[in-house]
Amino acid sequence: MPVTLLSLIFAALLTGAVANPDVGEMKYLTTLVSPNYPDPYPYDTTQEWILETAPDEKMTVLLYSLELERFWDMLSFTHISHQDNIVTSYRLGTNAVTSLSLASGHLSVHFCSDRVLDLNGFALNIFTADNHIPTNESDIGDFICESETQSISYSSRCDMIVDCHDFSDEVGCGVCPDDSFHCRETDVCILPGLQCDGWQDCPHGDDEEICETLKCPAGCSCGESPFNEGHGPQSQPCSKPTWLSFWVNCSNTWNGDYAKNTAIKSTVINLSGTPLYENLEVSSFYGLHQLHAFYLDSCQLEYLPPGVFRDQNRVWRMALFNNSLTYLENGTFEGLTNLRALYMEHNLISRLDEGCFRGLHSVFIFDLESNKLSDLRHGTFEDLGGSLERLALEANLIRSINSSLLAGLENVLQVVNFQGNPIVEIAPESFTQMQALEDIHLLSAKSISLYPEIFKFGPSFQTVLVFDPRMCCIMPDGVTCTIIEPPHPLFTCRKTFLQNNTVKVFIWILGISALIGNAIVIYMRLTGKSKSSAIASIQSTLITNLAAADFLMGVYMVILAVMDLVIGDTYFWEGRAQEWRSSLSCQIAGFMSFLSSEASVFLVTLISVDRFICIIFPFTLRRLTVGSARLAVFMIWIASILLAVGSILVNKLNPDAYSLSDVCVGLPLIRKLTDLNSEIDAYTYSQFGHTRYNIVASSSISTWQFSIAVFLGLNLISFLVILVSYIAIFFKVRLTRQEVGRKAAGSSDDVRMAFKMLLVVGTDFFCWMPIIVLGILVQADIIILSSDVYAWLVVFVLPINSSLNPFLYTLIERIQK
Structure with a gap:
């Protein structure tokens, strides 16, 4: 130059x-x-x-x-x-x-x-x-x-x-x-x-010979190894020495006398697993000013005396994990001006005194995972504010996050890990001033109460890693939100468990119309004049019970509508989805829905089979009578009640066999993720220097077997019977008309009744068949339904016939007259 x-x-x-x-x-x-x-x-x-x-x-x-x-x-x-x-x-x-x-x-x-x-x-x-x-x-x-x-x-x-x-x-x-x-x-x-100090002072260099024997404490082992990032130094000195980094391994104890008998050129002290208890003295490492790495992990340390590292200005890596340290006091790390990596995970630290990090001007990564930290004073880490870019506070007892927690780190901190803390609150503006912050690990062990604009970040922010998928729903544009394990198949970003205002309005309309309309039908059937013919009496019995089943569906919809108002958006912001699914209200609503849908299916099947027998075999004596119709209806209700009670019991005993969705019905429209594997998170390792695993699913299998058996098995068979019955009736009527004339065929009471009942049966058929078809496609892993489509099917398609049927009953009466 x-x-x-x-x-x-x-x-x-x-x-x-x-x-x-x-x-x-x-x-x-x-x-x-x-x-x-x-x-x-x-x-x-x-x-x-x-x-x-x-x-x-x-x-x-x-x-x-x-x-x-x-x-x-x-x-x-x-x-x-x-x-x-x-x-x-x-x-x-x-x-x-x-x-x-x-x-x-x-x-x-x-x-x-x-x-x-x-x-x-x-x-x-x-x-x-x-x-x-x-x-x-x-x-x-x-x-x-x-x-x-x-x-x-x-x-x-x-x-x-x-x-x-x-x-x-x-x-x-x-x-x-x-x-x-x-x-x-x-x-x-x-x-x-000057002996074994790394500098050749004797003419023949014998002052640097046999150091692993002459300058090694009793009971320890010493030697040389190549320079590397694990042991130091960070870079070789300007002289590019011919000697290698000198390490000292001890497993019995360590004190100041050991330091006096240790080669000055030592760069690594490894006391991992040595039972030090409180034997670490202020003079324990005095004179060893060329050290680059300390390994004091698993030493049963309970206390670090201030000044113990005062002579260690070259140390850049220190491992103090797996000890029993309970607090750090003022001056604990004095002298470690060039320390870059500090690992103190798996201790019992609950207190960080003011000044405990004084002098740590160069720390790049600080790991405090699995300690007992809870309430941290304002500016706890401000002495690290000149260099700290990676901070791991994983698995502590931190319940709330606010701006004071990271005060002093605004311009340097890039990644912070809060995984496994019982965090329930994130205060407003907690991260707004963090100008350098890029990534946050909010893998909380508990559900965090959210609110609009909770996540307002500085200009450098890029990534959030979470367990709670709700957080990804409210992340600002441009921020990558990664869910560490697969969410529930029915998870949705809805703020309430009913999807939107359209659904909310229509469920009230459908629910109230089903309640009032079916209540009127039941009242009129029970208080009206007795029917003159057996066919009319049987029809009245079946329609009355079908109206009762539809009335229960109205009860189900009103329960959902009312609870949607009661729970409101706390369903999302307070994470109450699981609480709602397991609540008594949801179980009652689910029971009503299951009972109503199965009773309706069985009643419609009975109606179809009765019409089939009457039309196809007009002279047979094996047809429904008033008495047998009432007995059949009674058995249908018993079977439906048993299935509904069974759904509740199975939900309690084996949620994998049947469980409730947000709308309290477990339709077979989802699959369960399977072949869950742990996958090393390379990103976390690169940021924090330790291994963490993500959970990934490589495939899925059918789930809710009880639901599949009932809705895709029993109900499918019922509707196939219905379909076959009315196809047979259609061809029978057409054939009869061709043989004896339209007028003769049309005068049959059974034929007229069959076409009247087809209106009621048809609404049930066209409400259930889409669900059955979609269920088959989902379980065959041909399509995947979103949770929003699931909710639309349950709220609009499944119960709509319960609201329409009262009007159809009125239409039938008018036709009869």
């Missing part, structure tokens, strides 16, 4: 390094400073400078400031001599280096910083001088390394820290202290803290 004149002047003014550009006979060439100097240099930065000297000039580098993170950040000089093309590299890791003296040639200066700690950096001046001008120790006033190319401050001589690239500053320093590390085959001694 070229160095501009402006940057040179700026550096000179700040450091005072260029008060007099030339030093003695050395000519000033340039000034190099780290980015942003004297402020801390930015993270993840690379910069390079290229310098060249004339063949008759040498180069001197004077360092005025050098503050870099040892090992992880790098300032290196690579020099290629003009004279012999020898390449020499210098990596400056300590602030003891004061100067470099280099022969004429090509110089590359390379600076690199990683993604974690950023210090003040460096400032240096570069001078040139003629080759004949001597440079010695007295000129610079420092210790000149044996290679005569590097100088360090005298105070750094024999301090057991290697500063010269040729190790000469630690040679000839006398006997090594007992607590120092004596480098092999040399008299170089280094501080004990």
Whole structure:
């Protein structure tokens, strides 16, 4: 990167390094400073400078400031001599280096910083001088390394820290202290803290050998493994070290003494399953400042002392799940400034004190699944507001959601998971201010009370994952609503269980007309003059009972109409569908409907068979009499009552065999989803880092077998008998008219009665046959009926004959007269 004149002047003014550009006979060439100097240099930065000297000039580098993170950040000089093309590299890791003296040639200066700690950096001046001008120790006033190319401050001589690239500053320093590390085959001694720190300090590199044995706590196992996203670091340091990430596994216990006996270069501490109880001390990890990942899961931890992680500014992943933590207090995570992933699921946390997340400036994902959190104070997570994008609050005790719950995260939080909480309320404007929020998991364990415009989101919002399908009915346009498991086959987005105002009006009209009309028919039949002929008496008995069955259908429709008014739109907004289906009112209405429909079908079948016998076999004695007609009617009512009672019992004992819909009738117009499988939700794994399963159905089977047996079996047989009977009557009448003349055939009382009763039978036939045909098609998996079509069939098609029949009875009377 070229160095501009402006940057040179700026550096000179700040450091005072260029008060007099030339030093003695050395000519000033340039000034190099780290980015942003004297402020801390930015993270993840690379910069390079290229310098060249004339063949008759040498180069001197004077360092005025050098503050870099040892090992992880790098300032290196690579020099290629003009004279012999020898390449020499210098990596400056300590602030003891004061100067470099280099022969004429090509110089590359390379600076690199990683993604974690950023210090003040460096400032240096570069001078040139003629080759004949001597440079010695007295000129610079420092210790000149044996290679005569590097100088360090005298105070750094024999301090057991290697500063010269040729190790000469630690040679000839006398006997090594007992607590120092004596480098092999040399008299170089280094501080004990430099052994196994990831930096080669001994001439032969023996300070970094056998670390898995020499620097591993008793009872633990240690070793090396490749860098990876699970263990860290996030990226390799600028030096791209030859050593691998160093891990420590312990299974008995851990304390501060263990940390003292652990290699400083350790990047992973794995205490998973170790019974720590309350043995975690403030000094438990002191000195292990290169750690990148903690695994403290399943350790039976009950308490985290504030400051226990104070020295861990490089840690980016921490697992604390499956413990017994009950609260987090102020300063618990102090020092974890670069922590990115925090997993604390399956604890007993019920309290989050103010300041417990202080210092967590970089957390990207935070998992608090399966804890005891309920009422969270305003701004609980605001200390995470600079970085938190994924928040998992799954399976806690949160009952309500409001804007204060996520206060402080408005501009960063993208995904939040509330799955499995007993949420019953979402306050208005809860998500309006969440400018970055994209996805919400509202997989509540209970039914949430909804209201219009409950879901008002910020501009970035995209997806909601829910258990309750009602939520998908009121999502704003452009929002993807995903239901995690298949909804009930009869689920609908209707706000009331009656579909719309048209249905509501007509069910009142049909219900009242069925009640009044059939009540009048029954009254007139019971109080009218006795019929003069047996045929008329039989007809009167059958019509009276058919009117009674239709009257019950009117009761059913009025019950639905009244309960629709009583329940209103709470059916949808408060999620009362299942409550309504299992209520006593719905069961009574269902009983009335079932009893009415079956009695009607059986009575119509009896009428058709009686007319068939009378017309086809006019001289047989095996026909209905007044007495046998009354007995047959009595048996029909007994059979219908038993079937209706059976429907209620089956609904209670085996809902898969028969159950009630929103209109309290279980017609065989749906199929049951089957072959339910768990499917890994790749989306949730990518967002939160843990596995969750969706429930999917690969096929469907027939359901409500009781309903199929009655409506598609028994009723179908009845209507086939009716159809055959009237076809036979039609051909018999036509044949008779051709033989004896129209007048003779028309004078038969039986024939006249057959055509009169055809009006009543026909209405029942054409109300039931569409339902039977559709039922067969649905159970054959040929078509699928929506819940709205289901409701229209039950309200309009099935009961309409009950309202029309009283008028048909009147028409029959007029025809008779």
